[in-house]
Amino acid sequence: MNKLRTIVVLLFLLIAIGLSKNTFAQQDPQYSQYMFNQMVLNPAYAGSKDAINAAVFLRSQWTGIDGAPNTQTLSIHGPTRKRKVGLGFALVADQIGPKSSIGVMGSYAYRIQVGSGKLAFGIRAGVYQYVYNWNEINYKDQGDIYNTQNRTSTIVPTADAGLYYHTRTFYAGLAATHLYNGRLTTISNLNGDNAHLSPHLILTVGKGWEINDKLTFNPSVVVKAVKSAPINADVNFSFLIQKKLWVGASIRSDKSLVAYTQFYATEKFKIGYAFDFGFSKIARVGRGSHEIMLGYDFNIKKSKMLSPRHAYF
Numbered sequence: 001m002n003k004l005r006t007i008v009v010l011l012f013l014l015i016a017i018g019l020s021k022n023t024f025a026q027q028d029p030q031y032s033q034y035m036f037n038q039m040v041l042n043p044a045y046a047g048s049k050d051a052i053n054a055a056v057f058l059r060s061q062w063t064g065i066d067g068a069p070n071t072q073t074l075s076i077h078g079p080t081r082k083r084k085v086g087l088g089f090a091l092v093a094d095q096i097g098p099k100s101s102i103g104v105m106g107s108y109a110y111r112i113q114v115g116s117g118k119l120a121f122g123i124r125a126g127v128y129q130y131v132y133n134w135n136e137i138n139y140k141d142q143g144d145i146y147n148t149q150n151r152t153s154t155i156v157p158t159a160d161a162g163l164y165y166h167t168r169t170f171y172a173g174l175a176a177t178h179l180y181n182g183r184l185t186t187i188s189n190l191n192g193d194n195a196h197l198s199p200h201l202i203l204t205v206g207k208g209w210e211i212n213d214k215l216t217f218n219p220s221v222v223v224k225a226v227k228s229a230p231i232n233a234d235v236n237f238s239f240l241i242q243k244k245l246w247v248g249a250s251i252r253s254d255k256s257l258v259a260y261t262q263f264y265a266t267e268k269f270k271i272g273y274a275f276d277f278g279f280s281k282i283a284r285v286g287r288g289s290h291e292i293m294l295g296y297d298f299n300i301k302k303s304k305m306l307s308p309r310h311a312y313f
Helices: 002-019 281-286
Strands: 052-060 070-079 085-096 099-114 117-133 151-166 170-177 200-207 209-212 215-225 232-241 245-252 256-264 269-278 289-298
Touching (some): 085 117
Antiparallel strands (some): 052 070, 052 289, 099 117, 117 151, 151 170, 170 200, 209 215, 215 232, 232 245, 269 289
């Protein structure tokens, strides 16, 4: 118990230290189908399934706007033989206008039995490469300091920490990303300020109800917070039909809606699609966002859970 208490204290200290630094805006890619693979949000999720899981996210946001966000993500995670430890790997490529980034990260999670569920403590570490093509920007002020550059590249370390608890039909997670406040460019603006990675705090909660043997209801919530930016929240409602097809919708606090579906083509292979549409000015001009998810489970073993399909964990 003392060891458990020490781990919890250290994780919350890391989160508090990271969030106490100056931050300016949300920087992480946005996902609409994160509930089907929470590795993109929380390192403590690593190894939480009774399988080695590989997932690919392909997201194109605001397709009607040139230079809008475009994201590709590959994640792999699974438990070790004793199942107390989970390991994960993620590769994230993101592009917004003249900025592109590639991140490579490894995750470690340790799970213990708590009541009827399991509590995991996770850490993630890696590096991002940020590349800026400054000559692709149309400058209102031709004397802008960035207009003197053609292309810059920066390597930035990153570190995340998280907690994740789940039972047969319930999960809750808390994660903080980018606890290392790394500098994103080699250029400072006229005020001498530098752009830095901003720590993000992410809370997830979900619950599954089996209405009958053909229908399962699974609502969930995610809340994202970063200093000096509005809190962003999603409320999700989804149904599993005939243990084959997920259909659902999300309501976001940024004045947008998401419709998504996921189909189990086989016991191991699933295909998902999400469409985002919003009511803000930029969302109306952007004409929506598209996201495709592909997932595959290796070495599936029988689980004591209600069903591996009845909840997102």
